[in-house]
Amino acid sequence: MPLLDTPVRLGVQLQPQHAPYSSFRDAVLRLEEMGVDILFNWDHFFPLSGDPDGLHFESWTMLAAWAEQTERVEFGALVNCNSYRNPDLQADMARTIDHISAKDGVGRFIFATGSGWFARDYEEYGYEFGTAGSRLDDLAAGLERIEARWQKLNPAPTRDIPVMIGGAGEQKTLRLVARHADIWHSYVRGTDLSHKLEVIERWADREQRDTSNLVISNELHQRDEAHADGLYDAGVRLFTIGFQGPDWDYDLIRSWLRWRDTKNA
Structure with a gap:
């Protein structure tokens, strides 16, 4: 661990704030055509920056539209909030969006x-709201229910839906990563990643789960290529970057796509 022989992928998080929906629709189309690997939004109800009462859109309904609109990219929220929806409902919504997005059955x-x-x-x-600890306990229980519900739904998901867990807390979050995740996302600096990965491995031993295929994800916002190179050397293979409209800076995305392609050459 981590999984090093997987290609570098670039994920772009379209921040669903301060722009009309038509702007997001156009950005999704353009980013897919440019070759971005994954499109994300976030799961909040109000802007996280700028005017706190500015334009904002809901995550899951937006993702369902992307499922229909796109042909190639993977997509999801970065990240869904477990607290806002019954876990079994989340499983059903995920399964439905999985089917909406299916191309050649996947x-x-x-x-x-x-x-x-x-x-x-x-x-x-x-x-x-509870506490940070109670919310993590709810997430732990929710993930168990979600995975169980996926086994019961008819029709079943088209594939084993990849689970991505965000966060870096060593006592609870990284144990959930070891127990459930296919992708681990954090903002941990490259110099600290080896320690966090050792924690995940220790939890994986206790959970009796093989995490050798775990994909490590990290953030590029306000970071340069030297920093990204360090993350790459530490094992990161999915790189995400926040993207703010309506004046989308596509040149920024092009530069990171070139960096990605150099790593994959």
């Missing part, structure tokens, strides 16, 4: 999830 949806953190979402939409 879906492209990634179930990326986390425990939640943005208090305003909870307070204004009537969810219990």
Whole structure:
């Protein structure tokens, strides 16, 4: 661990704020044509930057539209909030979007999830905020229910839907990564990744789960190629970058696509 013989992939997170929906529709089309590997949004109800009451759209309904609109890219939320929806419902929604996106019988949806953190979402939409620990406990129980529900749904998902878990807490989050994840996403610096991966391995031993195929994901926002090279050397193979509209900086994405292609040459 980590999985080093997989190609480098670039994921772009379209931040679903401060732009009309038509702008997102156009950006999705253009980014897929440019060769981006994965498209993400986020699962919040209000902007995270800029005008706190500015334009904003909901994650899952947007993802269902992307499932129909796109042909090649994988996609998901970076990340879904477990607190906002019944876990069995999340499983069913994921399965349905998986089928909507299927090309040649195989879906492209990634179930990326986390425990939640943005208090305003909870307070204004009537969810219990709890504590960081209680939200992680809820995520642990939710993942068990989600995976069990996938085994019961008719029709079943088109594939084993990849599970992506975000976060770096060593006592709870990384244990969930070891137990459930196909992809681990964090903002951990390259110099600290080896320690975190050792923690995941220790938890994997306790969970009796093989994590040799775990894909390591990290963030490129406000980072240069030297930093990305360090992450690559530490084992990162999925690189994500936040993307803000409506004045999309496509040259930024082109530069990272060139870097990706150099790594994969």
